[in-house]
Amino acid sequence: MSRFAKYTHLELIQLAQKTIIPPLSSRYHKGQVGGRVCVVGGSFKFCGAPFFAANATMLYGSDLTYLVCSDKDHDLSSILKIYSPNLMVNPVLSEPHLKCESFLHNVHSVVIGPGLGRREDEVMQETNDVKFDNVIKILQYCVENKIFVVIDADGLYLLSNDNKYKSKMSDLLKNHGKYIALTPNVIELKRLQKEYPDLYTRFPGLIILEKGKNDKIISTNQSNDSTNEENPQILENTVESHCLKRCGGQGDTLTGCLATQLGWCNILLRDDENSSKNDDGDDNNNNNNNKEKHVIWPDRKRLENIAEYKVLSAYVVSTVVKLASSKAFAEKFRSMQTTDLNNKVGEAFYEIFGDTVEKE
Numbered sequence: 001m002s003r004f005a006k007y008t009h010l011e012l013i014q015l016a017q018k019t020i021i022p023p024l025s026s027r028y029h030k031g032q033v034g035g036r037v038c039v040v041g042g043s044f045k046f047c048g049a050p051f052f053a054a055n056a057t058m059l060y061g062s063d064l065t066y067l068v069c070s071d072k073d074h075d076l077s078s079i080l081k082i083y084s085p086n087l088m089v090n091p092v093l094s095e096p097h098l099k100c101e102s103f104l105h106n107v108h109s110v111v112i113g114p115g116l117g118r119r120e121d122e123v124m125q126e127t128n129d130v131k132f133d134n135v136i137k138i139l140q141y142c143v144e145n146k147i148f149v150v151i152d153a154d155g156l157y158l159l160s161n162d163n164k165y166k167s168k169m170s171d172l173l174k175n176h177g178k179y180i181a182l183t184p185n186v187i188e189l190k191r192l193q194k195e196y197p198d199l200y201t202r203f204p205g206l207i208i209l210e211k212g213k214n215d216k217i218i219s220t221n222q223s224n225d226s227t228n229e230e231n232p233q234i235l236e237n238t239v240e241s242h243c244l245k246r247c248g249g250q251g252d253t254l255t256g257c258l259a260t261q262l263g264w265c266n267i268l269l270r271d272d273e274n275s276s277k278n279d280d281g282d283d284n285n286n287n288n289n290n291k292e293k294h295v296i297w298p299d300r301k302r303l304e305n306i307a308e309y310k311v312l313s314a315y316v317v318s319t320v321v322k323l324a325s326s327k328a329f330a331e332k333f334r335s336m337q338t339t340d341l342n343n344k345v346g347e348a349f350y351e352i353f354g355d356t357v358e359k360e
Ligand SMILES: NC(=O)C1=CN([C@@H]2O[C@H](COP(=O)(O)OP(=O)(O)OC[C@H]3O[C@@H](n4cnc5c(N)ncnc54)[C@H](OP(=O)(O)O)[C@@H]3O)[C@@H](O)[C@H]2O)[C@@H](O)CC1
Pocket: 045, 046, 047, 048, 049, 050, 113, 114, 115, 116, 117, 153, 154, 185, 186, 187, 188, 248, 249, 252
């Protein structure tokens, strides 16, 4: 059981408000606190999924969202650009010598997988392998540079079923689990458990947000030798959803929202790291330059470790998406689509957290 499992729903929401939802303020510039998120996905078959995920990142509150896809997937990048002028679509995923640094250096979180496709389904095997090689390259770049990653949909398929890539991916998860969240649906979870029977304990620091009627958040101890903690820890979101429509893309929405929320956590954690470095500098050099000290939301409450930031993020996002889907369903019933759900994300967030404007 997670320490959070002893909290009531209201206590968790209040805790989140004090720890992981940075207030809106005129002090911050574009991307600094709202965050910069990148979604990697799309294929010749699926242009909806990457759009829903990327669109949800922005509707949840990111300032800048990039969508990285392949220019070999027919008209995918043009279609995505037409879907939304808010997104920055970067069709570099099939570049043979991809330089991740050029588009990821200032990003706070990344989604890998919505609509990405699978190697066996693709038409042009040769260019296709470049695309998937690059997906692995991106994952590696992210975890080595402490960028949070959400792996969903066909990203999970690579991890559970792709013979060329699954061992490389599982090595990255094993060594850098603390930067990664998986968001499987029921079938994706079954595939993962078939490949990794010890899924819940195998990847230290990993969290798994299992989607379903009650979203379940599983977290694995960060270190294999911490014996005094339960492993894994489980937190279930039992808030009722009144949405009875299961249109494709609800999971993509959840994934996008989670990426933005994790991006915020990354920003806050980096700010703590920078300010403690400066504290050391001050002591050693007797230098009273406070400029870099807790630039962002100085009086926030701290959680205990990275895993707690990720678990609370997953809980909050699950709550927001459940409320958004209930609202969309109440208006549209059977005709509800994912676009309706996406359009309720902001309203649901507001209903739960208010305007979140910084108090003077
Ligand atoms: N508009 C778009 O572009 C969209 C594109 N999308 C993209 O499609 C890609 C493939 O994703 P996917 O989920 O369709 O494929 P996959 O994992 O093989 O599962 C397929 C089979 O699993 C089952 N099944 C599923 N859920 C279940 C449940 N809760 N409980 C029980 N069974 C369940 C179900 O089995 P059946 O009902 O046939 O028995 C189904 O046939 C991926 O890239 C994704 O991002 C989507 O995001 C949607 C919007």
